[in-house]
Amino acid sequence: MDKRLEEYARLAVRMGANLQPGDTMLLRSPVDCAQFARLIVKEAYDAGAREVFVNWNDDAIGRMKYLYAADDVFDKFNEWEKIQYDTLTKGKFVLLTIYAEDPEALKGVDPDRIKRYQMVRQSALKDFYDKMMASEYSWNLVSVPVPAWAKKVFPEMSEEDAMEALWNAIYETLRIDGSGNAVARWEEHTKRLRDKCDKLNALKLKTLHYETELGTDFTVDLPEGAIWCGGADKNKQGTYFIANMPTEEVFTAPAKYSGNGHIVSSRPLCLNGTLIQGLKFTVENGKIVKAEADEGLDTLNKVLEVDEGSLYFGELALVDYDSPISNQKLVYYNTLFDENASCHIAFGAAYPDCLEGSDGLTSEELEARGLNDSFNHEDFMVGTAKTQITGITRDGQTVTIFKDGNFAL
Secondary structure: OOHHHHHHHHHHHHHHOOOOOOOEEEEEEEHHHHHHHHHHHHHHHHOOOOEEEEEEEOHHHHHHHHHHOOHHHHHOOOHHHHHHHHHHOOOOEEEEEEOOOOOOOOOOOOHHHHHHHHHHHHHHOHHHHHHHHOOOOEEEEEOOOOHHHHHHHOOOOOHHHHHHHHHHHHHHHOOOOOOOOHHHHHHHHHHHHHHHHHHHHHHOEEEEEEEOOOOOEEEEEOOOOEOOEEOOEEOOOOOEEOOEOOOOOEEEOOOOOOOEEEEEOOOOEEEOOEEEEOOEEEEEOOEEEEEEOOEOHHHHHHHHOOOHHHHOEEEEEEOOOOOHHHHOOOOOOOHHHHHHHOOEEEEEOOOHHHEOOOOOOOHHHHHHOOOOOOOOEEEEEOOOOOOEEEEEEOOOOEEEEEEOOEEOO
């Protein structure tokens, strides 16, 4: 077995999720990733897990459900699934998800079925996801290749060669070379991200203005007390974890009703198993008033219809164009990677940790302070080689944040 795979499992469990002795883990994994899932489970028990539960999923079976299941299936969520999630989060708990799917697994599926099921699922599991967004427990998201995804990234290669090429690309993004030094490299990397956050937080920014050569011209405010986060997060028990691996971003929350202008995506967005190409938003007073796309518009519109909060923004994330994933010059068709190759914005829910004094606040109290709430949180990419971002501080100073695609601080 490739030593890099074992190192990856160790990194995900011990630094990503940062499982502590006595924790219960829920692992969510595609069946195609069973080998890696077994390594994760073994590593979790070696780290002192009390018990590990595995929820399996499969692209082909998921597609068949959306195509052939009875129509009323998509208007209800199984109570036994809700009980599992609610029960697990009452104790010492970590969540680890292997995100690996065919980017077009649900192409051609009725987007209304997807929308309806997404709404009932998110509603049933709102408490679970609210706790995730507030970092009440540690969680980690990683990816490994599956054939359909690998062929999408490397269409000119055979399936075997595409899988190998995607593995190598992913290991590179994760700073894994088989030497066993990945944890030390990630400690250095998260410190660099923390240093960027410190510089941004010291500015006490009030407004950001985005401009790109693709047509983005967007101005947005930050709420009073906004915090820039990045790298390692800390759960409510004081344990540090890294939610996304890889990660190259620092991020904050926008003031819900403040955004105005036009936003043009710079990379495809894989949304509910469908690729959204050429995404464009027109925004007035923080709200998406017009959505356009060259491909996948029906799916995009159905996601935006999930709730009112889906039409507002919850995250502003900054990523250098000159960064490891961007420099690979690959389109991954996987948001975990593509968002870390580009500055990105998310429509939907904001992270409460991006606001000073947010602990214990209700959704209504967070919204009163300027944060958006939604069942959705969908990142889409806007950064380019020519991205310019100008900031205005709360004392009226103008600061260049990004110039020609990279941090200027």
